[in-house]
Amino acid sequence: MPTRPVAVLIVDDQAFFRSAAQAVLAVMPGFAAVGEACSGEEAVARVEELAPELVLMDIHLPGISGIEATRRIRSAHPGTEVMLLSTYRAEDLPGGARECGAIAYLHKEDFEPEVLERIWAERAPS
Amino acid sequence: MPIRVILAEDSYLVREGVRRLLESEPAIDLVAVCEDYDSLLVAIASAEPDVVLTDIRMPPTGTDEGVRAAERLREVRPAAGVVLLSQYADPAYALAFLQHGTQGRAYLLKERLSDLDQLLAAIRVVAGGGSVIDPKVVETLVAARSLATQSPLSRLTPREHEVLSLIAQGNSNAAVADRLVLSERAVEKHINSIFAKLDLPEARDAHRRVKAVLLFLAEQS
Numbered sequence: 001m002p003t004r005p006v007a008v009l010i011v012d013d014q015a016f017f018r019s020a021a022q023a024v025l026a027v028m029p030g031f032a033a034v035g036e037a038c039s040g041e042e043a044v045a046r047v048e049e050l051a052p053e054l055v056l057m058d059i060h061l062p063g064i065s066g067i068e069a070t071r072r073i074r075s076a077h078p079g080t081e082v083m084l085l086s087t088y089r090a091e092d093l094p095g096g097a098r099e100c101g102a103i104a105y106l107h108k109e110d111f112e113p114e115v116l117e118r119i120w121a122e123r124a125p126s
Numbered sequence: 127m128p129i130r131v132i133l134a135e136d137s138y139l140v141r142e143g144v145r146r147l148l149e150s151e152p153a154i155d156l157v158a159v160c161e162d163y164d165s166l167l168v169a170i171a172s173a174e175p176d177v178v179l180t181d182i183r184m185p186p187t188g189t190d191e192g193v194r195a196a197e198r199l200r201e202v203r204p205a206a207g208v209v210l211l212s213q214y215a216d217p218a219y220a221l222a223f224l225q226h227g228t229q230g231r232a233y234l235l236k237e238r239l240s241d242l243d244q245l246l247a248a249i250r251v252v253a254g255g256g257s258v259i260d261p262k263v264v265e266t267l268v269a270a271r272s273l274a275t276q277s278p279l280s281r282l283t284p285r286e287h288e289v290l291s292l293i294a295q296g297n298s299n300a301a302v303a304d305r306l307v308l309s310e311r312a313v314e315k316h317i318n319s320i321f322a323k324l325d326l327p328e329a330r331d332a333h334r335r336v337k338a339v340l341l342f343l344a345e346q347s
Binding site for chain 1: 136137138139140142143144145146147213237239240242
């Protein structure tokens with residue numbers, strides 16, 4: 001049994017979705033939001049600073065994309081997992097989304113506590 | 127008096143985000159939160175809302191539930207307002223939503239949710255009987271309209287449109303005459319006028335007939 005919740009960094013340029021993700025994580029005892037970032041560059045810096053176990057990463061961001069930010073995070077901090085979260089349909093995902101090192105891609109409309117828990121349980125290293 | 131609001135949204139993330147926003151706002155009393163069309167209808171009937179804030183696509187069909195719920199609200203609680211939230215600007219849904227008037231109606235794109243003030247303003251405006259239409263939605267409506275105006279089919283009279291529609295359904299001139307209570311000769315005159323307006327040069331009639339039907343069907347799709 002994990003005694004400590006999974007530390008999560010929320011990355012989205014829209015305040016509404018950052019707040020929405022905070023609201024979802026607030027009802028999940030196994031996860032805890034430890035910080036937020038509004039851009040890919042800020043996400044990389046915040047991972048350096050906070051060492052979260054999971055990053056919920058939007059794809060479309062100002063500056064470097066969520067995909068490039070994921071590459072950088074995974075390269076510098078292999079212990080931090082990234083889940084891409086966006087409004088692209090799976091078939092329209094931008095190039096690199098599947099190879100950037102993210103453990104999963106999830107449409108924002110499909111993001112629910114059970115789904116996050118399942119992906120984390122199935123994909124995260126034990 | 128706070129504004130009594132029902133929220134209906136099937137996306138967990140959006141629903142919880144909006145719920146959090148509205149619950150933190152003293153001017154709003156969030157009286158029900160729904161995840162599908164059926165529960166929204168129950169809430170409309172029982173929760174005495176001033177405003178319904180709803181997604182368009184929800185279970186069970188994932189198509190136009192929000193638009194239909196707005197119609198239902200107009201019947202049972204005509205003074206209540208509706209803020210329709212949509213992922214994309216869709217002229218067909220916007221027209222259906224606004225066909226009986228824009229009073230107390232707002233159509234916002236979900237990307238506007240980032241601006242809490244804008245969402246709250248829309249709720250206040252529709253509660254007071256006003257209207258807010260997202261500029262992007264207006265743009266798509268104008269674009270759809272100008273496309274329709276440019277179409278040669280827009281040159282047809284309503285009667286000619288009716289005739290062409292029946293031809294497209296495979297009716298002969300005699301059958302069209304029968305359906306519209308016209309003489310066959312009158313139908314022929316309509317058809318010749320349709321050919322002229324659609325710029326179909328004189329050729330074999332069957333050929334022109336097929337082209338006219340193809341034009342008609344292309345616009346329908």
